[in-house]
Amino acid sequence: MKRYAYYLSCINESMTKEVDRSIALWQKDLGIELVHLHESTCCGGSNLDYVSPKHFALVNARNIAHAEKMGLDLVVSCNTCLMTIRTAKKKLDASPELRAEVNDILKAEGLEYRGTSEVRHLLWVLIDDVGLEAIKAKVTVPLSKYRIAPFYGCHILRPSTVLGKDNPLDPSSLDQLVEALGGSTIPYTHKNRCCGFHTLLVAEEESLSVAAEALGEAIDEKADFIVTPCPLCHTVLDGYQAKALKQADIHSSIPVLHLSEMVGLALGYTAKELGVKRHIVS
Amino acid sequence: MTVAADQHIEGKRDVTLRVFRLNPQVDSKPYYDDYTIPVERGITVLRALNYIKENIDASISYRAFCQAGICGSCGMRINGISKLACTTQVWDELSKCREEGIIKIEPLRNMPLIKDLIVDMDPLVAKMKHYSNWVDSTMPEAEMGKKEFLVSEEEFLRYDKATDCILCASCVSECSILRANKEYVSPAVLLKSYRMNADSRDAIHDVRLGELVQDHGVWDCTHCYRCQETCVKSIPIMDAIHGIREDAIESRGMKDTAGSKHAEAFMSDISKKGKLVEATLPFRTNGVAWTVKNLLPMAVKMILKRRTPPPPPLVKPSKGIKQFRAEFKEMSDHVKQDHKTHNK
Numbered sequence: 053m054k055r056y057a058y059y060l061s062c063i064n065e066s067m068t069k070e071v072d073r074s075i076a077l078w079q080k081d082l083g084i085e086l087v088h089l090h091e092s093t094c095c096g097g098s099n100l101d102y103v104s105p106k107h108f109a110l111v112n113a114r115n116i117a118h119a120e121k122m123g124l125d126l127v128v129s130c131n132t133c134l135m136t137i138r139t140a141k142k143k144l145d146a147s148p149e150l151r152a153e154v155n156d157i158l159k160a161e162g163l164e165y166r167g168t169s170e171v172r173h174l175l176w177v178l179i180d181d182v183g184l185e186a187i188k189a190k191v192t193v194p195l196s197k198y199r200i201a202p203f204y205g206c207h208i209l210r211p212s213t214v215l216g217k218d219n220p221l222d223p224s225s226l227d228q229l230v231e232a233l234g235g236s237t238i239p240y241t242h243k244n245r246c247c248g249f250h251t252l253l254v255a256e257e258e259s260l261s262v263a264a265e266a267l268g269e270a271i272d273e274k275a276d277f278i279v280t281p282c283p284l285c286h287t288v289l290d291g292y293q294a295k296a297l298k299q300a301d302i303h304s305s306i307p308v309l310h311l312s313e314m315v316g317l318a319l320g321y322t323a324k325e326l327g328v329k330r331h332i333v334s
Numbered sequence: 335m336t337v338a339a340d341q342h343i344e345g346k347r348d349v350t351l352r353v354f355r356l357n358p359q360v361d362s363k364p365y366y367d368d369y370t371i372p373v374e375r376g377i378t379v380l381r382a383l384n385y386i387k388e389n390i391d392a393s394i395s396y397r398a399f400c401q402a403g404i405c406g407s408c409g410m411r412i413n414g415i416s417k418l419a420c421t422t423q424v425w426d427e428l429s430k431c432r433e434e435g436i437i438k439i440e441p442l443r444n445m446p447l448i449k450d451l452i453v454d455m456d457p458l459v460a461k462m463k464h465y466s467n468w469v470d471s472t473m474p475e476a477e478m479g480k481k482e483f484l485v486s487e488e489e490f491l492r493y494d495k496a497t498d499c500i501l502c503a504s505c506v507s508e509c510s511i512l513r514a515n516k517e518y519v520s521p522a523v524l525l526k527s528y529r530m531n532a533d534s535r536d537a538i539h540d541v542r543l544g545e546l547v548q549d550h551g552v553w554d555c556t557h558c559y560r561c562q563e564t565c566v567k568s569i570p571i572m573d574a575i576h577g578i579r580e581d582a583i584e585s586r587g588m589k590d591t592a593g594s595k596h597a598e599a600f601m602s603d604i605s606k607k608g609k610l611v612e613a614t615l616p617f618r619t620n621g622v623a624w625t626v627k628n629l630l631p632m633a634v635k636m637i638l639k640r641r642t643p644p645p646p647p648l649v650k651p652s653k654g655i656k657q658f659r660a661e662f663k664e665m666s667d668h669v670k671q672d673h674k675t676h677n678k
Contacts, residue, residue: 062609062610062612063610063612065609065650066610066612066613066643066644066649067612067636067641067642067643068641090652090653091652091653091654091658092652093604093608093609093652093658094600094603094604094608094609094610096600096604097600097610098557099596099597099600099601100600100601100604101576102576102577102579102580102583102597103580103583103588103597103598103600103601104601104665104669105580106665106668106669106672107601107604107605107662107665107666107669110661110662110665111604111662114658114661153668154665157661157664157665157668158661160657160660160661161654161657161658161661206557206558206559206560207557207559209563210558210559210560210562210563211559211562211563211570211572212563220563221415221430221563222430241414245510245558245560246510246556246558246560248510248514248556249556250556250557250558251511251553251554251555251556253592253596253615253616253619253620254553254554254592254593254596254619255511255515255553255554255556256628257514257515258511258514258515258518258554258556259514259556261513261514261515262510262511262513262514262556265513291632291636291641292632295632329639330639330640330641331639332632332635332636332639332641
């Protein structure tokens with residue numbers, strides 16, 4: 053059983069609870085154990101870094117240092133948390149002064165940021181550590197009847213100088229996972245585009261227009277559902293779907309699954325167990 | 335012949351360029367023309383287009399000038415990605431073709447089309463004017479040319495990268511928000527604005543910043559990083575956008591706009607609970623009236639699905655919150671000290 057420190061994302065603790073619940077169902081089937089890091093705090097959500105770069109460094113040095121104390125990599129299941137914490141890590145690793153400054157504060161808690169734990173997305177762990185062949189072997193209900201639109205979202209791809217796992221112009225990791233689970237992917241030009249989440253409260257019309265494009269292509273291509281590795285993308289594509297499609301004058305709908313739910317379905321768990329019924333679009 | 339030159343001509347094959355065509359004066363809709371030409375390894379897309387124009391079809395229109403990635407004229411979408419034709423090798427594109435051996439060439443997006451691969455740069459230039467994308471000098475006119483204007487190395491390093499922009503508009507073409515609303519300031523203009531506002535010789539920082547925080551300005555960027563990812567000069571454009579936001583918060587306060595209030599909510603929630611209090615985020619960003627009008631129908635659906643974020647008292651603080659708060663506060667003291675030193 054390979055163990056990881058699991059970062060608790062704010063959104064998965066509040067609106068998209070089905071993500072952590074579904075992972076909990078199947079993690080042991082795939083030989084991994086995600087140890088919940090209850091000490092972790094909000095990463096800053098791609099905002100704290102410009103509000104206060106130093107608090108941003110402190111907060112995320114602390115998040116990573118807790119994982120380091122356990123001797124484990126930090127695993128994340130939200131794209132923006134992934135990008136944000138990796139950005140902080142990159143800054144900390146490049147600056148001995150910044151490291152010294154945050155460590156001076158963290159020592160009161162018996163913590164030290166050393167840079168020894170990697171910060172990884174759950175999708176990467178599934179592909180690189182568990183392995184596609186091992187996953188394939190565990191599939192009990194292949195997704196063979198589904199044509200799936202893999203929506204990667206931005207912050208698992210860009211900036212590639214911080215992420216670097218997939219080719220941001222032509223990502224393939226999620227496609228590979230879909231195929232390992234027995235499903236097939238549609239050609240989906242919006243797979244690496246934006247969902248519009250980060251401006252929902254500031255420029256709603258623009259955000260919904262961005263979302264409608266991604267939804268519209270999946271609908272036009274007659275995908276059975278969209279799958280995303282990011283709960284923020286899910287919140288827009290599922291929660292705001294009706295509003296986005298109405299604005300774009302598209303009269304249809306499409307279910308959106310979390311990566312963790314798609315894996316669970318293929319491993320034999322029911323939609324109800326996985327929390328799919330909690331979605332707005334069924 | 336040298337070894338390097340030998341390798342240069344080693345590969346040769348037929349390649350098809352599928353070129354977007356539209357002359358709005360005569361065509362009712364766009365179409366694509368295929369041109370199959372012999373191409374040697376080492377030939378750029380621009381040279382391939384020049385070959386077609388000189389030998390096959392003189393009617394194709396595109397902009398180009400320096401042929402060396404300096405002037406920024408030949409921005410176009412090659413196999414779907416905005417880039418410069420003069421620095422893009424035909425050979426490198428072969429592996430990116432959706433159809434084997436066919437390279438798709440299209441105009442930049444998000445700008446009005448003039449003809450074929452030529453887009454109208456005037457709206458972009460108008461935005462550069464609107465946001466005063468030049469240094470408006472603090473030096474009295476009478477002293478100009480007589481006195482030196484010194485810029486420290488430390489200052490220059492803050493905008494060194496930003497000065498690499500050649501206005502090729504690849505970032506403009508790739509921008510997610512601009513695609514949704516053509517009024518949006520656009521990444522290139524944000525980059526220039528950041529560069530001008532960081533310049534100590536400039537006199538209109540506050541005026542420029544005042545424009546940047548308005549509607550369709552810096553807060554409308556959705557952090558998709560497409561601009562940065564496609565920048566032909568590898569400029570960290572998002573750093574500039576975040577730089578403007580940091581400046582806006584410092585210069586104009588956190589209650590200035592919906593964007594700054596939204597950002598403040600993160601800082602405030604983290605300092606108190608270590609977690610985001612999502613339930614009140616819309617209220618704190620846009621006020622009660624906006625939230626009720628825009629989010630009530632969705633809130634009802636979410637309540638039915640038990641999907642609403644918990645009210646503030648039920649948001650459980652992170653484990654060890656007391657210690658975390660003390661650390662957060664200690665860092666606030668560091669930041670205050672930094673400001674004092676900086677202002678001296």
